[in-house]
Amino acid sequence: MMLLLRIAATHVRNRLRQTIVSTLGVALGVGFSVAMASLMEGSQRDFMETLIEAIPHVQILDEQRSPAVQPASKVYDAIEFHGLRPREDLRGIRNPIEALASLRDWVNGNLAQRLSGQAVLRYSGQDIGMTLIGVIPRRELKVSKISDDMRKGTFEDLDTISNGLVLGDKAAERLGAGPGDTVTLTSANGIAKRFKIVGTFHTGVTANDESVAYAPLKAVQILLEKPDIINSISIRLANISEANVVAARAERQLGYKAISWEEANEGLMEAFLVRNIIMYTAVGAILVVAGFGIFNIVSTIVHEKAKDIAILKSLGFPEADIQQIFVLEGLVIGVMGAIAGSMLGFGLSSYLSSIEFELTTNVEMTRLPIYFSALHYVAASLLALFSSGIAGFIPARKAARLNPVDIIRGAT
């Protein structure tokens, strides 16, 4: 094999210009593929991290996955009922203390109860519709990263001030209010209650920063007229990959709809999958084009080296050896291209990760999120080698089949 590799390397080395062009083709393919993969996976991971930080791993809501079956339907199978008016149940998770206790028995993670509702926040003659979340602060801090997002004041202050309020910084900005100011919250039932702003947060998710506020659970229950009621349980798991299993078990146990973060973002996951397919197809196309460059050079060498093929065959090199020589020529270019491309990819990724900018849409970024992974380099290099091998194999097969007598006769 070393002899064949030496012959292949000599052929390639003696066509320096063509070799450099072909190698560059592969290198560009590998380099861009690595850079694109790093950027794509980086942005995906960044997005997912922001998303996962912002939402609970599992959320149990005060609703059923499918509509409740009417009692009459349970009795009469063959009869359809029209115009039935179901009883208006009071929304909320029943027996919340018992439900939380039963979950704590087996869930490996932290739990926090919430009561969320809509309220209008009024300050200085301005009204903003808010999603008001009633929480037990010390428990909420164990299931969310809200404390990391605090810009002014602390989230723990909600524990000490019974009518304290923490709201998004953009909402505070719109109202012109800040910590220490007292605002009025009015529920959908017209109940009004005064709250004192104890802090502001900034999550980077504009929708949250503009319209979400936290207050102590008791105060919210009073405002919304739902004493001792909660409408969701948030769970933050020690192992995020257990989210689906935990959600399913919790749903079976409590009878309420439990949504894992994956289910909640199913559409997003599919969008990422489609995006990755598109990206890798584009990258694959680049490497196939690079493969044509290799095909071209190996075909040229086969054409130019017809006499050498006849010589080697007359010396006793079998067809398999001749084929291997030319496949190796493709692979030699492929290996050089993969090495150069990996370096180019690393350079490009490093450069992209160093670019700073500010973009405010839904999620803020200050740098391009680049994820460095050896897998990107290995995958791109293997794809390049596969492409090079195929590109070398086709002309190599032709070379192996050349009849030495025809070549010798042609030469003489």
Add this chain to the structure above:
Amino acid sequence: MSSLAAQKTAGFSALLEARNLTRILPAVVPVTLVEDISFEVGEAEFVAITGPSGSGKSSLLYLLGLLDRPTRGDVLIRGTKTDELSSAELSQVRLEQIGFVFQFHFLLPEFSVLDNVMIPMQKLGKLPQRDQLDHAKTLLADLGLEEFLHRLPAQLSGGQRQRVAVARALANTPDLILADEPTGSLDSSATEQVFESLQKIVETQNTTVVAVTHDLDIASRMERRIHLVDGRIDYDRHR
């Protein structure tokens, strides 16, 4: 009684045997290159194949060297039939037992003189690397090429290149060397050098040399001459 007949009588198995060799090129009008050729060649023979242009000399040599397959008949190497051997097995026979010298040297142009001689040895892999190098140097020195070990073929004269080709043919110490017009492209001085090299191989190494030539002076100095006309043996005589 000829020497060959004497060997046969003694139960000698020929080094090379052509048995009813026929080679027809398939075409709209098929072309017969050689037809029904049979002969035997023993060890340490120096055989010339002569004949006018188009008489089938080179075609016969390619058949004997297992580079081409006959339409009918067979080539036997040391009594072994080759018509049933696979392409890979024929390659192995060529590697171990046959050396070729072509009219236009056919050296690998991108490799040095030393590499050209060492490549068949490296392919066979019987000798350790160090011994391969020593053997190649000895072969080249015997042919007066010790000064040109690291030169490329393009940096040598025609006669020097052809002597490198002879050294390469001897690399794996084959039993048989087949030469196709080895002096055809050389001047008289180089022709003499190459001829003497081949003659020396026969005399000192017991190697058989079968050479196609249309140089009658060269042919007359070889011990046996097989003359072809229109693809058939016209005569096969010893000197």
